[in-house]
Amino acid sequence: MTVIALPVKWLGLAPTATDRAVSDEAQRFRRDRWLSVDTGFSLSVEEPYRRATAAVIEAAQEANRPNWDGQGGLPVTQGAVAQAFAFLDVLPSTLSEPEVAVDPDGEFSFEWSFGPRRALTASISASGKISFAALIGPARLYGTDYLLDALPEPLTLALRQLHASAA
Amino acid sequence: MRFRSRLRSLFGSFMPQQPSGPFALPPAEAEPLSRFLLSKRRYSVERMRVKSAAFLPEPNSLETSVFRTLGLEEEEIWTIGEHHVAQATGHTLHGRGQVLAQVPRRLGLNVRPDNQPERHAAIVGWPAEKDRQQMLAIELAEEATLFLK
Numbered sequence: 001m002t003v004i005a006l007p008v009k010w011l012g013l014a015p016t017a018t019d020r021a022v023s024d025e026a027q028r029f030r031r032d033r034w035l036s037v038d039t040g041f042s043l044s045v046e047e048p049y050r051r052a053t054a055a056v057i058e059a060a061q062e063a064n065r066p067n068w069d070g071q072g073g074l075p076v077t078q079g080a081v082a083q084a085f086a087f088l089d090v091l092p093s094t095l096s097e098p099e100v101a102v103d104p105d106g107e108f109s110f111e112w113s114f115g116p117r118r119a120l121t122a123s124i125s126a127s128g129k130i131s132f133a134a135l136i137g138p139a140r141l142y143g144t145d146y147l148l149d150a151l152p153e154p155l156t157l158a159l160r161q162l163h164a165s166a167a
Numbered sequence: 168m169r170f171r172s173r174l175r176s177l178f179g180s181f182m183p184q185q186p187s188g189p190f191a192l193p194p195a196e197a198e199p200l201s202r203f204l205l206s207k208r209r210y211s212v213e214r215m216r217v218k219s220a221a222f223l224p225e226p227n228s229l230e231t232s233v234f235r236t237l238g239l240e241e242e243e244i245w246t247i248g249e250h251h252v253a254q255a256t257g258h259t260l261h262g263r264g265q266v267l268a269q270v271p272r273r274l275g276l277n278v279r280p281d282n283q284p285e286r287h288a289a290i291v292g293w294p295a296e297k298d299r300q301q302m303l304a305i306e307l308a309e310e311a312t313l314f315l316k
Contacts, residue, residue, distance in 0.1 A: 142301060
């Protein structure tokens with residue numbers, strides 16, 4: 001298998017599950033939007049998004065080769081990077097910033113922790129499949145869904161529940 | 168008899184080795200297991216916790232590699248991590264997540280000793296479904312203690 005480290009800016013230009021437009025205008029808009037990550041965000045609302053985006057890029061660069069974690073980890077693919085950005089796009093801005101990691105199977109994972117037995121992890125595959133698991137006190141919740149134009153309902157509910165309990 | 172002995176000496180290296188030595192037996196319930204961490208993204212310094220991704224199984228074998236650290240001083244544990252995990256794969260050792268053997272067992276997983284290298288074992292019995300793996304991994308992470316190098 002040949003693995004190429006992608007230039008950082010290029011990673012953001014890939015279309016995502018929630019951004020399927022292919023026209024020249026769409027490509028231009030996508031590029032402009034991506035370039036605006038460096039300059040155009042409101043600090044209060046968009047800063048967590050900006051940091052999470054940067055974390056995805058860093059994680060992608062670290063996990064760009066087979067066995068990147070020394071424990072048999074599969075490398076991330078361009079599709080997985082695109083889906084990770086799409087996942088961040090649909091996260092409500094009221095949520096706290098997730099911790100970003102790459103799973104051994106090459107999927108990006110986003111994790112929130114709010115204290116003992118209050119945590120949620122969601123992983124997204126290159127095909128847009130979201131797998132998640134949450135500990136909400138004594139309750140355990142897990143499931144699989146697909147990322148379309150919004151965060152899957154069970155995941156949204158679990159995240160809201162965790163945030164409410166932390167408030 | 169002599170024939171069998173010759174066969175074993177000729178083909179022994181090709182046959183699966185049975186674990187041997189003091190760590191060939193399954194660990195006791197309260198025995199600590201260390202998962203060495205070679206990526207900064209597998210733990211959080213701010214929250215001093217191991218992330219669930221650190222315990223997810225290796226995708227092909229569906230096993231999570233751990234070392235049994237019973238009776239070892241802190242320095243000796245790091246030496247194992249450096250020698251058998253980090254240097255062996257050309258990575259930097261950042262830390263380790265420690266859980267007791269009873270934790271994976273309580274979750275329906277098992278700890279299979281192979282003692283190759285010495286003290287090595289694997290958390291096995293993982294389901295194939297990713298969401299169920301995550302559920303178990305998040306429980307393991309919840310019970311794990313993070314040690315930083």
